[in-house]
Amino acid sequence: MEFRQLEKRFSPDSLVLAVDTLDIPAGEFVSLVGPSGCGKSTLLRLVANLDQPTAGQLTLVDGQASERAFVFQDANLIPWRTAWENIQLPLELRGKLSHDDRNAIDTAIAMVGLRVEDSRKFPRMLSGGMRMRVSLARALVTQPSILLMDEPFAALDDLLRNQLNEQLLDLWQQQKWTTLFVTHNVAEAVFLSQRILVMHAQPGRIVADMEVPFAYPRRSQLRSDPDFARFCGQVMGKLAGVAAL
Ligand SMILES: Nc1ncnc2c1ncn2[C@@H]1O[C@H](COP(=O)(O)OP(=O)(O)OP(=O)(O)O)[C@@H](O)[C@H]1O
Numbered sequence: 001m002e003f004r005q006l007e008k009r010f011s012p013d014s015l016v017l018a019v020d021t022l023d024i025p026a027g028e029f030v031s032l033v034g035p036s037g038c039g040k041s042t043l044l045r046l047v048a049n050l051d052q053p054t055a056g057q058l059t060l061v062d063g064q065a066s067e068r069a070f071v072f073q074d075a076n077l078i079p080w081r082t083a084w085e086n087i088q089l090p091l092e093l094r095g096k097l098s099h100d101d102r103n104a105i106d107t108a109i110a111m112v113g114l115r116v117e118d119s120r121k122f123p124r125m126l127s128g129g130m131r132m133r134v135s136l137a138r139a140l141v142t143q144p145s146i147l148l149m150d151e152p153f154a155a156l157d158d159l160l161r162n163q164l165n166e167q168l169l170d171l172w173q174q175q176k177w178t179t180l181f182v183t184h185n186v187a188e189a190v191f192l193s194q195r196i197l198v199m200h201a202q203p204g205r206i207v208a209d210m211e212v213p214f215a216y217p218r219r220s221q222l223r224s225d226p227d228f229a230r231f232c233g234q235v236m237g238k239l240a241g242v243a244a245l
Pocket residue numbers: 010016034035036037038039040041042043
């Protein structure tokens with residue numbers, strides 16, 4: 001993913017996002033952190049092709065443009081469809097469902113740890129964590145090469161969030177999507193990512209590009225490692241520097 005002099009304005013006199021040079025290799029897990037309104041979601045929307053830059057270029061190389069999937073903070077499920085039927089939706093939009101599509105749905109359900117009996121339920125019958133698993137399965141069913149996640153676990157309790165973080169990492173290690181993950185939680189960004197981009201507001205710019213020095217697979221014990229706490233402190237320091245600007 002190559003960003004070159006990329007700019008986004010919503011009106012001529014307000015520059016919301018400016019990314020001069022940024023390269024994200026295929027398969028990398030990158031988190032974006034920064035103050036509210038600094039343009040994190042805008043950057044994700046540009047990568048998702050949900051919005052267009054007003055200047056510059058964003059190039060997706062190596063066939064990455066083929067499939068991009070987006071997971072939002074709100075699971076955004078259709079209430080009158082079962083979980084299974086929600087997951088089926090992106091395949092349905094491509095055309096008539098094939099036998100392979102049905103297998104892909106079953107695989108996605110198994111990947112996110114959803115029970116088959118829960119996949120037959122309607123969203124209102126599922127917990128917040130299960131709804132997020134359905135939302136993730138709906139993103140994964142298309143076998144994306146790019147996964148865009150905008151605070152997907154922010155509404156969940158810490159225990160569940162940690163569990164889902166670990167499961168997400170296991171899946172990423174198997175599937176190696178190029179992943180852009182927006183979060184306000186520094187520990188979550190450090191636990192998940194290979195690289196953290198710290199952003200600054202007005203206009204949204206990347207002010208620090210930090211490599212996370214922990215090997216995969218990462219297990220829950222990492223969260224109580226003093227080196228983990230130290231690195232979180234460094235990221236917090238960059239964020240505090242941004243807030244002080
Ligand atoms: N469609 C739009 N029209 C006008 N302004 C917009 C639009 N979308 C976003 N903005 C503005 O662009 C800026 C960046 O918004 P964005 O949602 O990308 O920030 P963010 O970093 O994701 O914020 P948060 O952490 O609060 O979710 C904000 O000032 C916002 O008001």
